[in-house]
Amino acid sequence: MTAVRRALRGVMLDISGTLHVNYSPTPNAVAALTRLRATGVKVRFVTNSTKLTDESLFTKLLDMGFEVDRSEIFSSLSAAKQLITDRGYRPLLLLEDDALSQFSDIDQSAPHNAVFIGLAPSKLDYEHLNQAFQVLLNGADLVGIHRARYFASSEKQL
Secondary structure (H helix, E strand, O other), X not given: OOHHHHHOOXXXXXXXXXXXXOOEEOOOHHHHHHHHHHOOOEEEEEEOOOOOOHHHHHHHHHHOOOXXXXXXXXXXXXXXXXXXXXXXXXXXXXXXXXXXHHHOOOOOOOOOOXXXXXXXXHHOOHHHHHHHHHHHHOOOEEXXXXXXXXXXXXXXXX
């Protein structure tokens, strides 16, 4: 048993910005993960990204050459879905289309009793925000799935 294995029982690795940036692995990340796995330490992948489903993140990591099992990924979307299930929410979800597909088995019918907002630039328009506002006026809970205060494009435009 290596010294690393004796000292650590598990490691949580942030995905976006740590293992990769956009669709490129960060330098030496694939090799570092391989070396870490060789120690026998349990690895979990975490992210606060709300634009892609866990399944899409899994595929993306595999395509970049990372050795990952689907069950090792935990995201803000995973946590949100668990919260929805635990509290019996019928949410209005302001999420990008890919992320929405992770909630296809959740009752999203009106009347909504919660509004969940992720990083979803295409849904942050008057129509969607007004719909969310109306739901909130009727007493629904508001849950932010992503911490970002704004969304800037690569051209640094809002």
